[in-house]
Amino acid sequence: MSTIRVYNTLSKTKEEFQPVVPGKVGIYLCGPTVYAESHMGHMVGPVIFDTVKRYLSFNGYDVNFVVNITDVDDKLIKKSVERGISMEEVAKENIADYLHNLSHLGVDQISEMPKATEHMGNIIAFIESLVEKGFAYESEGDVYFEVGKDNEYGKLTNRSVESSQGEGGQMSARKRATNDFALWKIAKEGEPSWKSPWSEGRPGWHIECSAMSKAILGETFDIHGGGLDLTFPHHENEIAQSECCHGSPMAKYWMHNGLLRADNTAGKLGGKSDRENESETAEEAASGKMSRSKGAGGLAELIERQGGENIRFFLLRTHYRSTILFSEPAIEEAATGLETFHRLFERYERITGESFFDIVPNALRTDGDIDAGDDELLVAVKKHRDAYLEKMDDDFNTGGGVSELFELVRVVNKSIDANKLEENKDADLTALKQAIATIRELSAILGIFTNAPESAAGQDSQLVDQLMQLVIDIRANARANKDFATSDLIRDRLGELSITLEDRKGETGWRIE
RNA sequence: GGCGCCGUGGCCAAGUGGCUAAGGCAGCGGAUUGCAAAUCCGCCAUCGUGAGUUCGAAUCUCACCGGCGCCUCCA
Numbered sequence: 001m002s003t004i005r006v007y008n009t010l011s012k013t014k015e016e017f018q019p020v021v022p023g024k025v026g027i028y029l030c031g032p033t034v035y036a037e038s039h040m041g042h043m044v045g046p047v048i049f050d051t052v053k054r055y056l057s058f059n060g061y062d063v064n065f066v067v068n069i070t071d072v073d074d075k076l077i078k079k080s081v082e083r084g085i086s087m088e089e090v091a092k093e094n095i096a097d098y099l100h101n102l103s104h105l106g107v108d109q110i111s112e113m114p115k116a117t118e119h120m121g122n123i124i125a126f127i128e129s130l131v132e133k134g135f136a137y138e139s140e141g142d143v144y145f146e147v148g149k150d151n152e153y154g155k156l157t158n159r160s161v162e163s164s165q166g167e168g169g170q171m172s173a174r175k176r177a178t179n180d181f182a183l184w185k186i187a188k189e190g191e192p193s194w195k196s197p198w199s200e201g202r203p204g205w206h207i208e209c210s211a212m213s214k215a216i217l218g219e220t221f222d223i224h225g226g227g228l229d230l231t232f233p234h235h236e237n238e239i240a241q242s243e244c245c246h247g248s249p250m251a252k253y254w255m256h257n258g259l260l261r262a263d264n265t266a267g268k269l270g271g272k273s274d275r276e277n278e279s280e281t282a283e284e285a286a287s288g289k290m291s292r293s294k295g296a297g298g299l300a301e302l303i304e305r306q307g308g309e310n311i312r313f314f315l316l317r318t319h320y321r322s323t324i325l326f327s328e329p330a331i332e333e334a335a336t337g338l339e340t341f342h343r344l345f346e347r348y349e350r351i352t353g354e355s356f357f358d359i360v361p362n363a364l365r366t367d368g369d370i371d372a373g374d375d376e377l378l379v380a381v382k383k384h385r386d387a388y389l390e391k392m393d394d395d396f397n398t399g400g401g402v403s404e405l406f407e408l409v410r411v412v413n414k415s416i417d418a419n420k421l422e423e424n425k426d427a428d429l430t431a432l433k434q435a436i437a438t439i440r441e442l443s444a445i446l447g448i449f450t451n452a453p454e455s456a457a458g459q460d461s462q463l464v465d466q467l468m469q470l471v472i473d474i475r476a477n478a479r480a481n482k483d484f485a486t487s488d489l490i491r492d493r494l495g496e497l498s499i500t501l502e503d504r505k506g507e508t509g510w511r512i513e
Numbered sequence: 514g515g516c517g518c519c520g521u522g523g524c525c526a527a528g529u530g531g532c533u534a535a536g537g538c539a540g541c542g543g544a545u546u547g548c549a550a551a552u553c554c555g556c557c558a559u560c561g562u563g564a565g566u567u568c569g570a571a572u573c574u575c576a577c578c579g580g581c582g583c584c585u586c587c588a
Binding site: 012024029030031032033038039040041042043044045046073074075157158159203225226227228229230231232233234256257258259260261289317318319321322323330332334336337340347373387391397399400401402403404406407410413414416417418434479482484486488491493495500501502503504509 | 515517518519524525526527528535536537538539542545546547548549550551552553554581582583584585586587588
């Protein structure tokens with residue numbers, strides 16, 4: 001098994017990946033608080049860790065990938081009051097939206113999505129244990145974690161107990177110190193609540209992750225992920241709760257993805273800076289409606305417009321720890337590059353009669369080893385496959401991997417040209433097939449090209465096919481008669497309809513841009 | 514104020530001590546084509562600035578300039 005290296009926020013270095021239990025990996029990713037529609041920023045973590053899981057699975061690990069849903073929280077309550085519907089209704093709607101968006105971005109590796117409201121027993125038991133051990137105290141129905149009792153507090157984000165201010169100086173009289181944080185909050189009149197030893201109330205924000213990760217992945221699991229903005233206070237507090245409770249590390253590796261920034265605007269998507277814009281309400285800013293007011297539309301519409309695969313590729317083109325400047329022109333640019341792949345896949349199908357999308361990707365790294373011999377194409381394919389894997393081994397460098405994928409396309413096209421595979425019907429296609437299978441294998445790790453694209457002609461595709469054949473036949477006739485004025489007119493007019501013709505040996509192909 | 518990140522060709526973006534600084538988009542030249550499209554070949558950067566460490570730095574150190582994040586809910 002090759003060595004995978006992971007950047008650990010805890011140590012601020014890349015470390016060799018060694019799971020707690022050999023062969024098995026537990027990943028916990030902080031998911032959304034579902035008080036509003038998801039925005040682009042909510043998709044980054046899932047896409048990245050979905051890819052991480054794919055790669056670890058490819059390397060032979062059995063991966064359990066958990067993404068939690070926070071479905072009880074102040075903002076959900078506020079929203080339910082505003083809309084006059086229950087908190088569950090609010091959550092249900094936004095979970096549906098979230099799942100819809102994830103599936104369109106090809107995120108299908110999540111093993112389990114626990115909800116806070118479904119783990120109330122575990123949450124309460126966790127808090128009880130912290131109170132018993134003296135790390136938490138009850139105060140007028142609330143329960144707080146006492147930060148001063150944890151002498152390791154601050155180790156993730158490198159800050160001292162003194163410097164962690166807590167709730168912006170607005171210290172509740174119920175707390176002993178400003179940086180103590182709530183594990184349990186007593187309910188006000190009419191708020192949703194659960195019975196507990198302290199009060200009818202609800203959990204604080206951080207505790208659900210400690211309780212649920214323990215319940216599903218155990219006291220110490222392998223990878224804890226989330227956006228960079230969650231390091232403090234959320235992850236710092238999770239560590240405090242879990243490690244004080246268990247006396248052992250919560251997670252071996254803490255991985256944080258970089259944040260998205262909306263292009264030409266201050267601040268990140270849905271973030272503080274946007275909310276400071278007075279032309280938008282706070283809820284709009286936080287929900288992704290923010291971007292709608294800037295003319296970009298909601299996330300579901302954005303995905304519809306740009307294509308989930310294009311967006312996924314756009315995100316994976318850059319290293320996961322980098323900040324990404326997000327804009328539609330940038331996605332479109334990435335999508336242009338992706339077309340090169342689709343053209344090769346079509347070319348492959350014309351030559352072999354087989355669809356790229358019917359190839360079953362290798363499940364394991366060892367399955368795809370190439371015995372290149374002295375085959376020029378396979379030697380090149382092997383070289384770029386090795387380079388791809390080497391880059392992915394190094395902290396999941398998907399951007400570097402993408403470049404090798406482009407190289408593979410180049411060497412395959414070159415080989416097809418050189419060996420005239422499109423003209424020569426008796427050519428040996430063994431190497432070509434293996435090369436394409438390698439592209440299938442490596443792109444599947446990134447979760448792209450998983451399904452054949454829908455026909456650009458949509459539902460009328462059969463009729464369009466027939467009409468196009470008609471036009472192409474007429475044009476072929478004109479060309480045969482050297483009537484290039486007519487043939488060029490046809491091509492130009494089709495061009496105006498965004499249809500491009502490609503004259504190949506003996507036939508003419510077309511596609512809709 | 515505290516903690517931290519970033520600055521690579523026109524744009525996006527890998528690389529973080531040593532072969533000719535990946536790849537994509539755009540552009541230019543060539544092969545191919547009736548002309549195109551597609552494909553292939555070639556061209557296009559010395560790595561924010563300055564100093565230092567080193568046989569050797571885009572990669573390490575320091576200073577400066579510029580951009581950004583967290584410290585309050587946030588993927």
